[in-house]
Amino acid sequence: MSRRGIVKSGFIRSLDLKHGRIEMVHGSGGRAMAQLIHQLFLTAFDNEYLRKMNDQACFQSFNGRMVMSTDSHVITPLFFPGGDIGSLSVHGTINDIAMSGAKPSYLAASFILEEGFPLSDLKCIVDSMANAAQAAQVPIVTGDTKVVEKGSGDGVFITTTGIGMVPEGINISSENARPGDKILVSGTLGDHGIAIMALRENLSFHTSIESDTAALHDLVADMITAVPDIHVLRDPTRGGVATALNEIASQSSVGMMLYENKLPIREQVYAACEFLGLDPLYIANEGNLIAICTAEDSTNLLNVMRAHPLGENAAIIGEIIEDSHCFVQMQTRFGGKRVVDWLSGEQLPRIC
């Protein structure tokens, strides 16, 4: 095999990236698979680690603490306003790494492709992943491809795994929320979920909402530089802000009080939730984070977040209170109080 990440001249016929489809041979380990890897994946993801064409990527180890995370993406539809499964799979794992305060270093990507999947769509997805990885400056250094028979998958499933390095002195964990701390979010709630829902076959409605999918590690870097003592970071994906806050409340053994009039929610998302009978607090986000820090640090942190393009709509939405029951409560705009419970059941299937 060639050690150079360029299209091999040895393939008799180039992949038909316009009209071709995934066939079982693309996963068989033979020449067809090698061609797919070379022409599609290596070309798009090109970097020094991949070019070696080993079964693993080899890199220098860090001094200090490292984090590792993995995330599978099974979203339907594959393409949506603001992104696609490719960019989402890169952002998802980068964000999981970044929520420890770590700087993401490398990604691995694994594809399960369904027989018959159009190569043109696969190329769009792979290019989108490459662009997302390049923009985030986190290379995809190793990967794998499998093909399953038609009917055994749903087009394409992508699993990404990442590792990152935690800067000295940073200790961010979901068990660190303390009574008196403030709860911040970096952006408007529910954009991703509503953008996806608008495309569902049996729900389709017109909206200008785009998914908020984005890599948040750059925002996090600014945040920890300004406030190294951030207690908790979490990206509220499936289950939305409500579920993420309930998880944190249990892990930290605290209660929370949210203020409904402080929640940043776009008018269109609010309206869509209203007519679909959903609550924006439970709708998935893909480019939003929850931060918890001391009350003293909160204004500074809010200003730093708002100064970043991905944090323009940041807001302080509530505070940590003592509560042995770990209830997340909300002061409603109406003047009453209520529990903001865990998501129960399924609000939306296959959202990320």
Next chain:
Amino acid sequence: MKYIDEFRTGTLAQKIAAKIASEVSLQRDYHFMEFCGGHTHAISRFGIIDLLPENVHMIHGPGCPVCVLPIGRVENAIRLTQTPRLILCSYSDMLRIPTASGMSLLKAKAQGADVRIVYSSSDAIKIAQKNPQHQVVFFAIGFETTTPPTAVAIRQAQALGLNNFTVFCNHVLTPSAISHILQSAEVRQLGIVPLDGFIGPAHVSVVIGSQPYKYFAEEFQKPVVIAGFEPLDVMQAILMLIHQINTGRAEVENEFTRAVLPTGNIKAQELVAEIFELRRIFEWRGLGLVPYSALKIKSCYADFDAEQRFQIPTLSIADNKACECGAILRGVKRPQDCKIFGTVCTPENPIGSCMVSSEGACAAHYSYGRFRERNHSSMKEN
């Protein structure tokens, strides 16, 4: 959001709360039943209880379509899914209702049954068109609000000449349920359920109008205030009910004037009358057998009646013994009075139907209000 925020304004809520506080007599208690699950949901979601004086009590009524459907009908639907090449369509909450054996449509689906969630009856028509080799059954539930769309679906199916589409009809009637509650021993003789007035249905009244409630106000001397589902509607209706009681009146008043006419939606009523007729008797969960309280498909539309096509039998299956859904639906008990509330029965693992739908009294209290019972026995596990 325009036309929504106006009905959720906190400052106006405080003003109505102050009026209620000045209007109530401290010499007595006020017990009002909100019939509809939509009101129950609004009361819980917006924390309306926090804005009411302590002597104003809200009793959750049986107006949650998922909650009142007896287990036998759910069992019928599950058995129906075992028919080869049959697609059962229904609204999502229906899928989670457990039967006595713990089975549900969702579990049947996991075991291979073809069960589809639809958002409207017309989705079921589309599924029937796309699957001509399959029988498509629409599991229709709900009060007067969801009945006209089912009627439209049957008319559509007829116009399209669909011979693979039928409706398993479970539509029920609000006035019959209110009568049944008012005539129950608990309200009339025993006084277990003190009931001073009703918050009347919102969307149901858009269809049937305000006239059908006059009977309750006159015969039973209970004031009825029809109210919208927004929190300010509910607050205003409570104020109007208190005012009626304090002035010794028992009338039907309409707070929801922006949508409800005295005569309702005549066109929808005519459509329903064309397709459906009264059932002599129908079982309600919690209320038992209630005469003339439900609809069935007229014999001239029998081709679209799943009960006819699939010979669906009448099944009467008892509720789980520990479950208090029946008493809760009649207003005799509150969710927190049930021993299994919040322990064995939760939204994730509902035992009773009131824990399934977000409009169910138990689910609403569990999801939004249970912080009020921190020291209640049902919270012991914490």
